[in-house]
Amino acid sequence: MTPQFDYLIGHDVPTEQRNESTLGIDRLATGELVTRLIDANATIHRAVAAQSGQLSAAVEAALISWVAGGVIHYAGAGTSGRLAVLDAVELLPTYGVGEDRVRAHLAGGAAAMMHAVEGAEDDRAAGEELGASLAPTDVMFGVTASGRTPFVAGALSGARSRGATTILLASNPAAELAALADIAILPDTGPEVITGSTRMNAATAQKIVLNTFSTALMVRCGKTFDNLMIDVRATNEKLRARTVRMIVQASGISPEEARGNLTEAGGHIAPALVMALAGVDLAAAKAALAAFPPDPHRAGDPSGIRSALAALG
Template sequence: MSRTDNDWREVIGLRSPTEERNPRTVEIDQLPARELVALVMAEDRSVLDAVAAAAGPVAQLVERAVRAIAAGGRVHYVGSGTSGRLGVLDAVELLPTYDVGEEAFRAHLAGGEGAMMLAVEGAEDDAGAGRTLGEQFGPDDLVVGLTASGRTPFVGGALAAARDRGAATALVSTNPAAPLAGSVDVAVLVDTGPEVVTGSTRMKAATAQKLVLNTFSTAVMVRLGKTYSNLMIEVRPTNQKLRARTVRMLVQATDQEPARCARVLEEAGGRVRVALVALLAGSTVEAAARAAEEFPPDPARADDPAGVRSAVAALSGAGVR
């Protein structure tokens, strides 16, 4: 796609820390491998502090997401290139880990699914395509724009249309002066500074975005009751490793023998929450199933979002076995 003189003036005038030259790495092409690797890793270490500094906005984003999903809406990731691919990765991994799919989290990549493996020329610059996408969102949704520069036209178009539809909007960017930040409800701006290789946002910027998304989606899952303590109780056991993990999780949560945990899990039809309630309460699976249904996951139950403790307490208080 060719550009006009005005297009080029706009591009050249862009300002983002990730596009600046890093004074610490100007001689990397003259370094032996060991020193080069050490330099890259030293730069990566700074990302952790930069992400930690954005903890407040990330927490706000978690609260917005929990409200959206509890209201029947979805979290939509919208991005292009590396940023968009990280959104896809985060969304698809929620299904095997927490049994949460596109009914709650969905990722949209500029250029479509094919752009996951091969860059689609000009897709990130297509604000119209972004707006068309954004027109599909609803007032109960949360739309999270993912863009290192904070100005990607595709993302901007989607966010603008989403706002028009009444959706909540957010931005995750590694540009503290992101142009799109002023028009969203929550802006997570992580200052990762210049890259090791100038403009290569697949490096520190991508690492920062991955950390933010990991923290965000994990916190949302915990608040939605997908864990008991720090154990996954909604894992989908689709392979031998995950089947073994569900039994091991029950052992870790209850201190009971693996054979008993496996037997109760089988009696519960693979429903981990039910098996966990039965084991903790010392009740029958049938009674545990009724109690688990009486106390379903609820983010409003601040000290027990999964409902497991409440179900066990109800069974124990009633003397049900």
């Protein structure tokens, strides 16, 4: 068997194997079919949970990069790449973090988000060029269900050549690209419910891992106070209402007072929150926050808000 044919067979890739629990699903009535598909997700959380140590290590590595001013890069193709794009772009409205700090690269470019770009995932050279453009303080986070996608291989290899930190997420415990990663997150999601359709189990696990990674990173970087988003960009009425509600939830003041604080603070949640919790004016709130800027190394208070409140008495 030639290496190329062996690759196409995918005998060593779990997602390419037949799933015994979904054999014969085309014979089922709709209700039973839906139940069978839902049941197939039962093991995904356990598979991800088994990788909590590696995922924690990935967050810690990303924190080192963040403090050094580095950029977190995602690289992937197809469904994996699209999930990475979703995770990256949602950080801007949620945490005020844009492409200058977290950036996603989809094989085939932006057009591949909506339409398949033939051969893009096989373009190792494009991945290599991307990885080689990173700075040593950056992170390359490769996402691939099979653990062998050439575009991701190139991205990891190129990033390594620059001294950047490399992370791999794959649904293959024996992923060959793990050799190119400083940290490998490999949830064993097993055979897909539809053989080879990694938009199912593997993609669900990837979504959980990516969301957990970026959320943990944002919390550690001081983008939340308790479980409230303090850097959310209120660009519509729903989000403006959310910012008012967060001030109310955290402080117990009235919605009218919360709205007034936010207006006075120019829509910035942190000073409005300190004003509400400490009962001080905007100038005092800003001065206290300036003395305690966000710091992931400040135990128990990465945002600095608790320290600012303590300083205000």
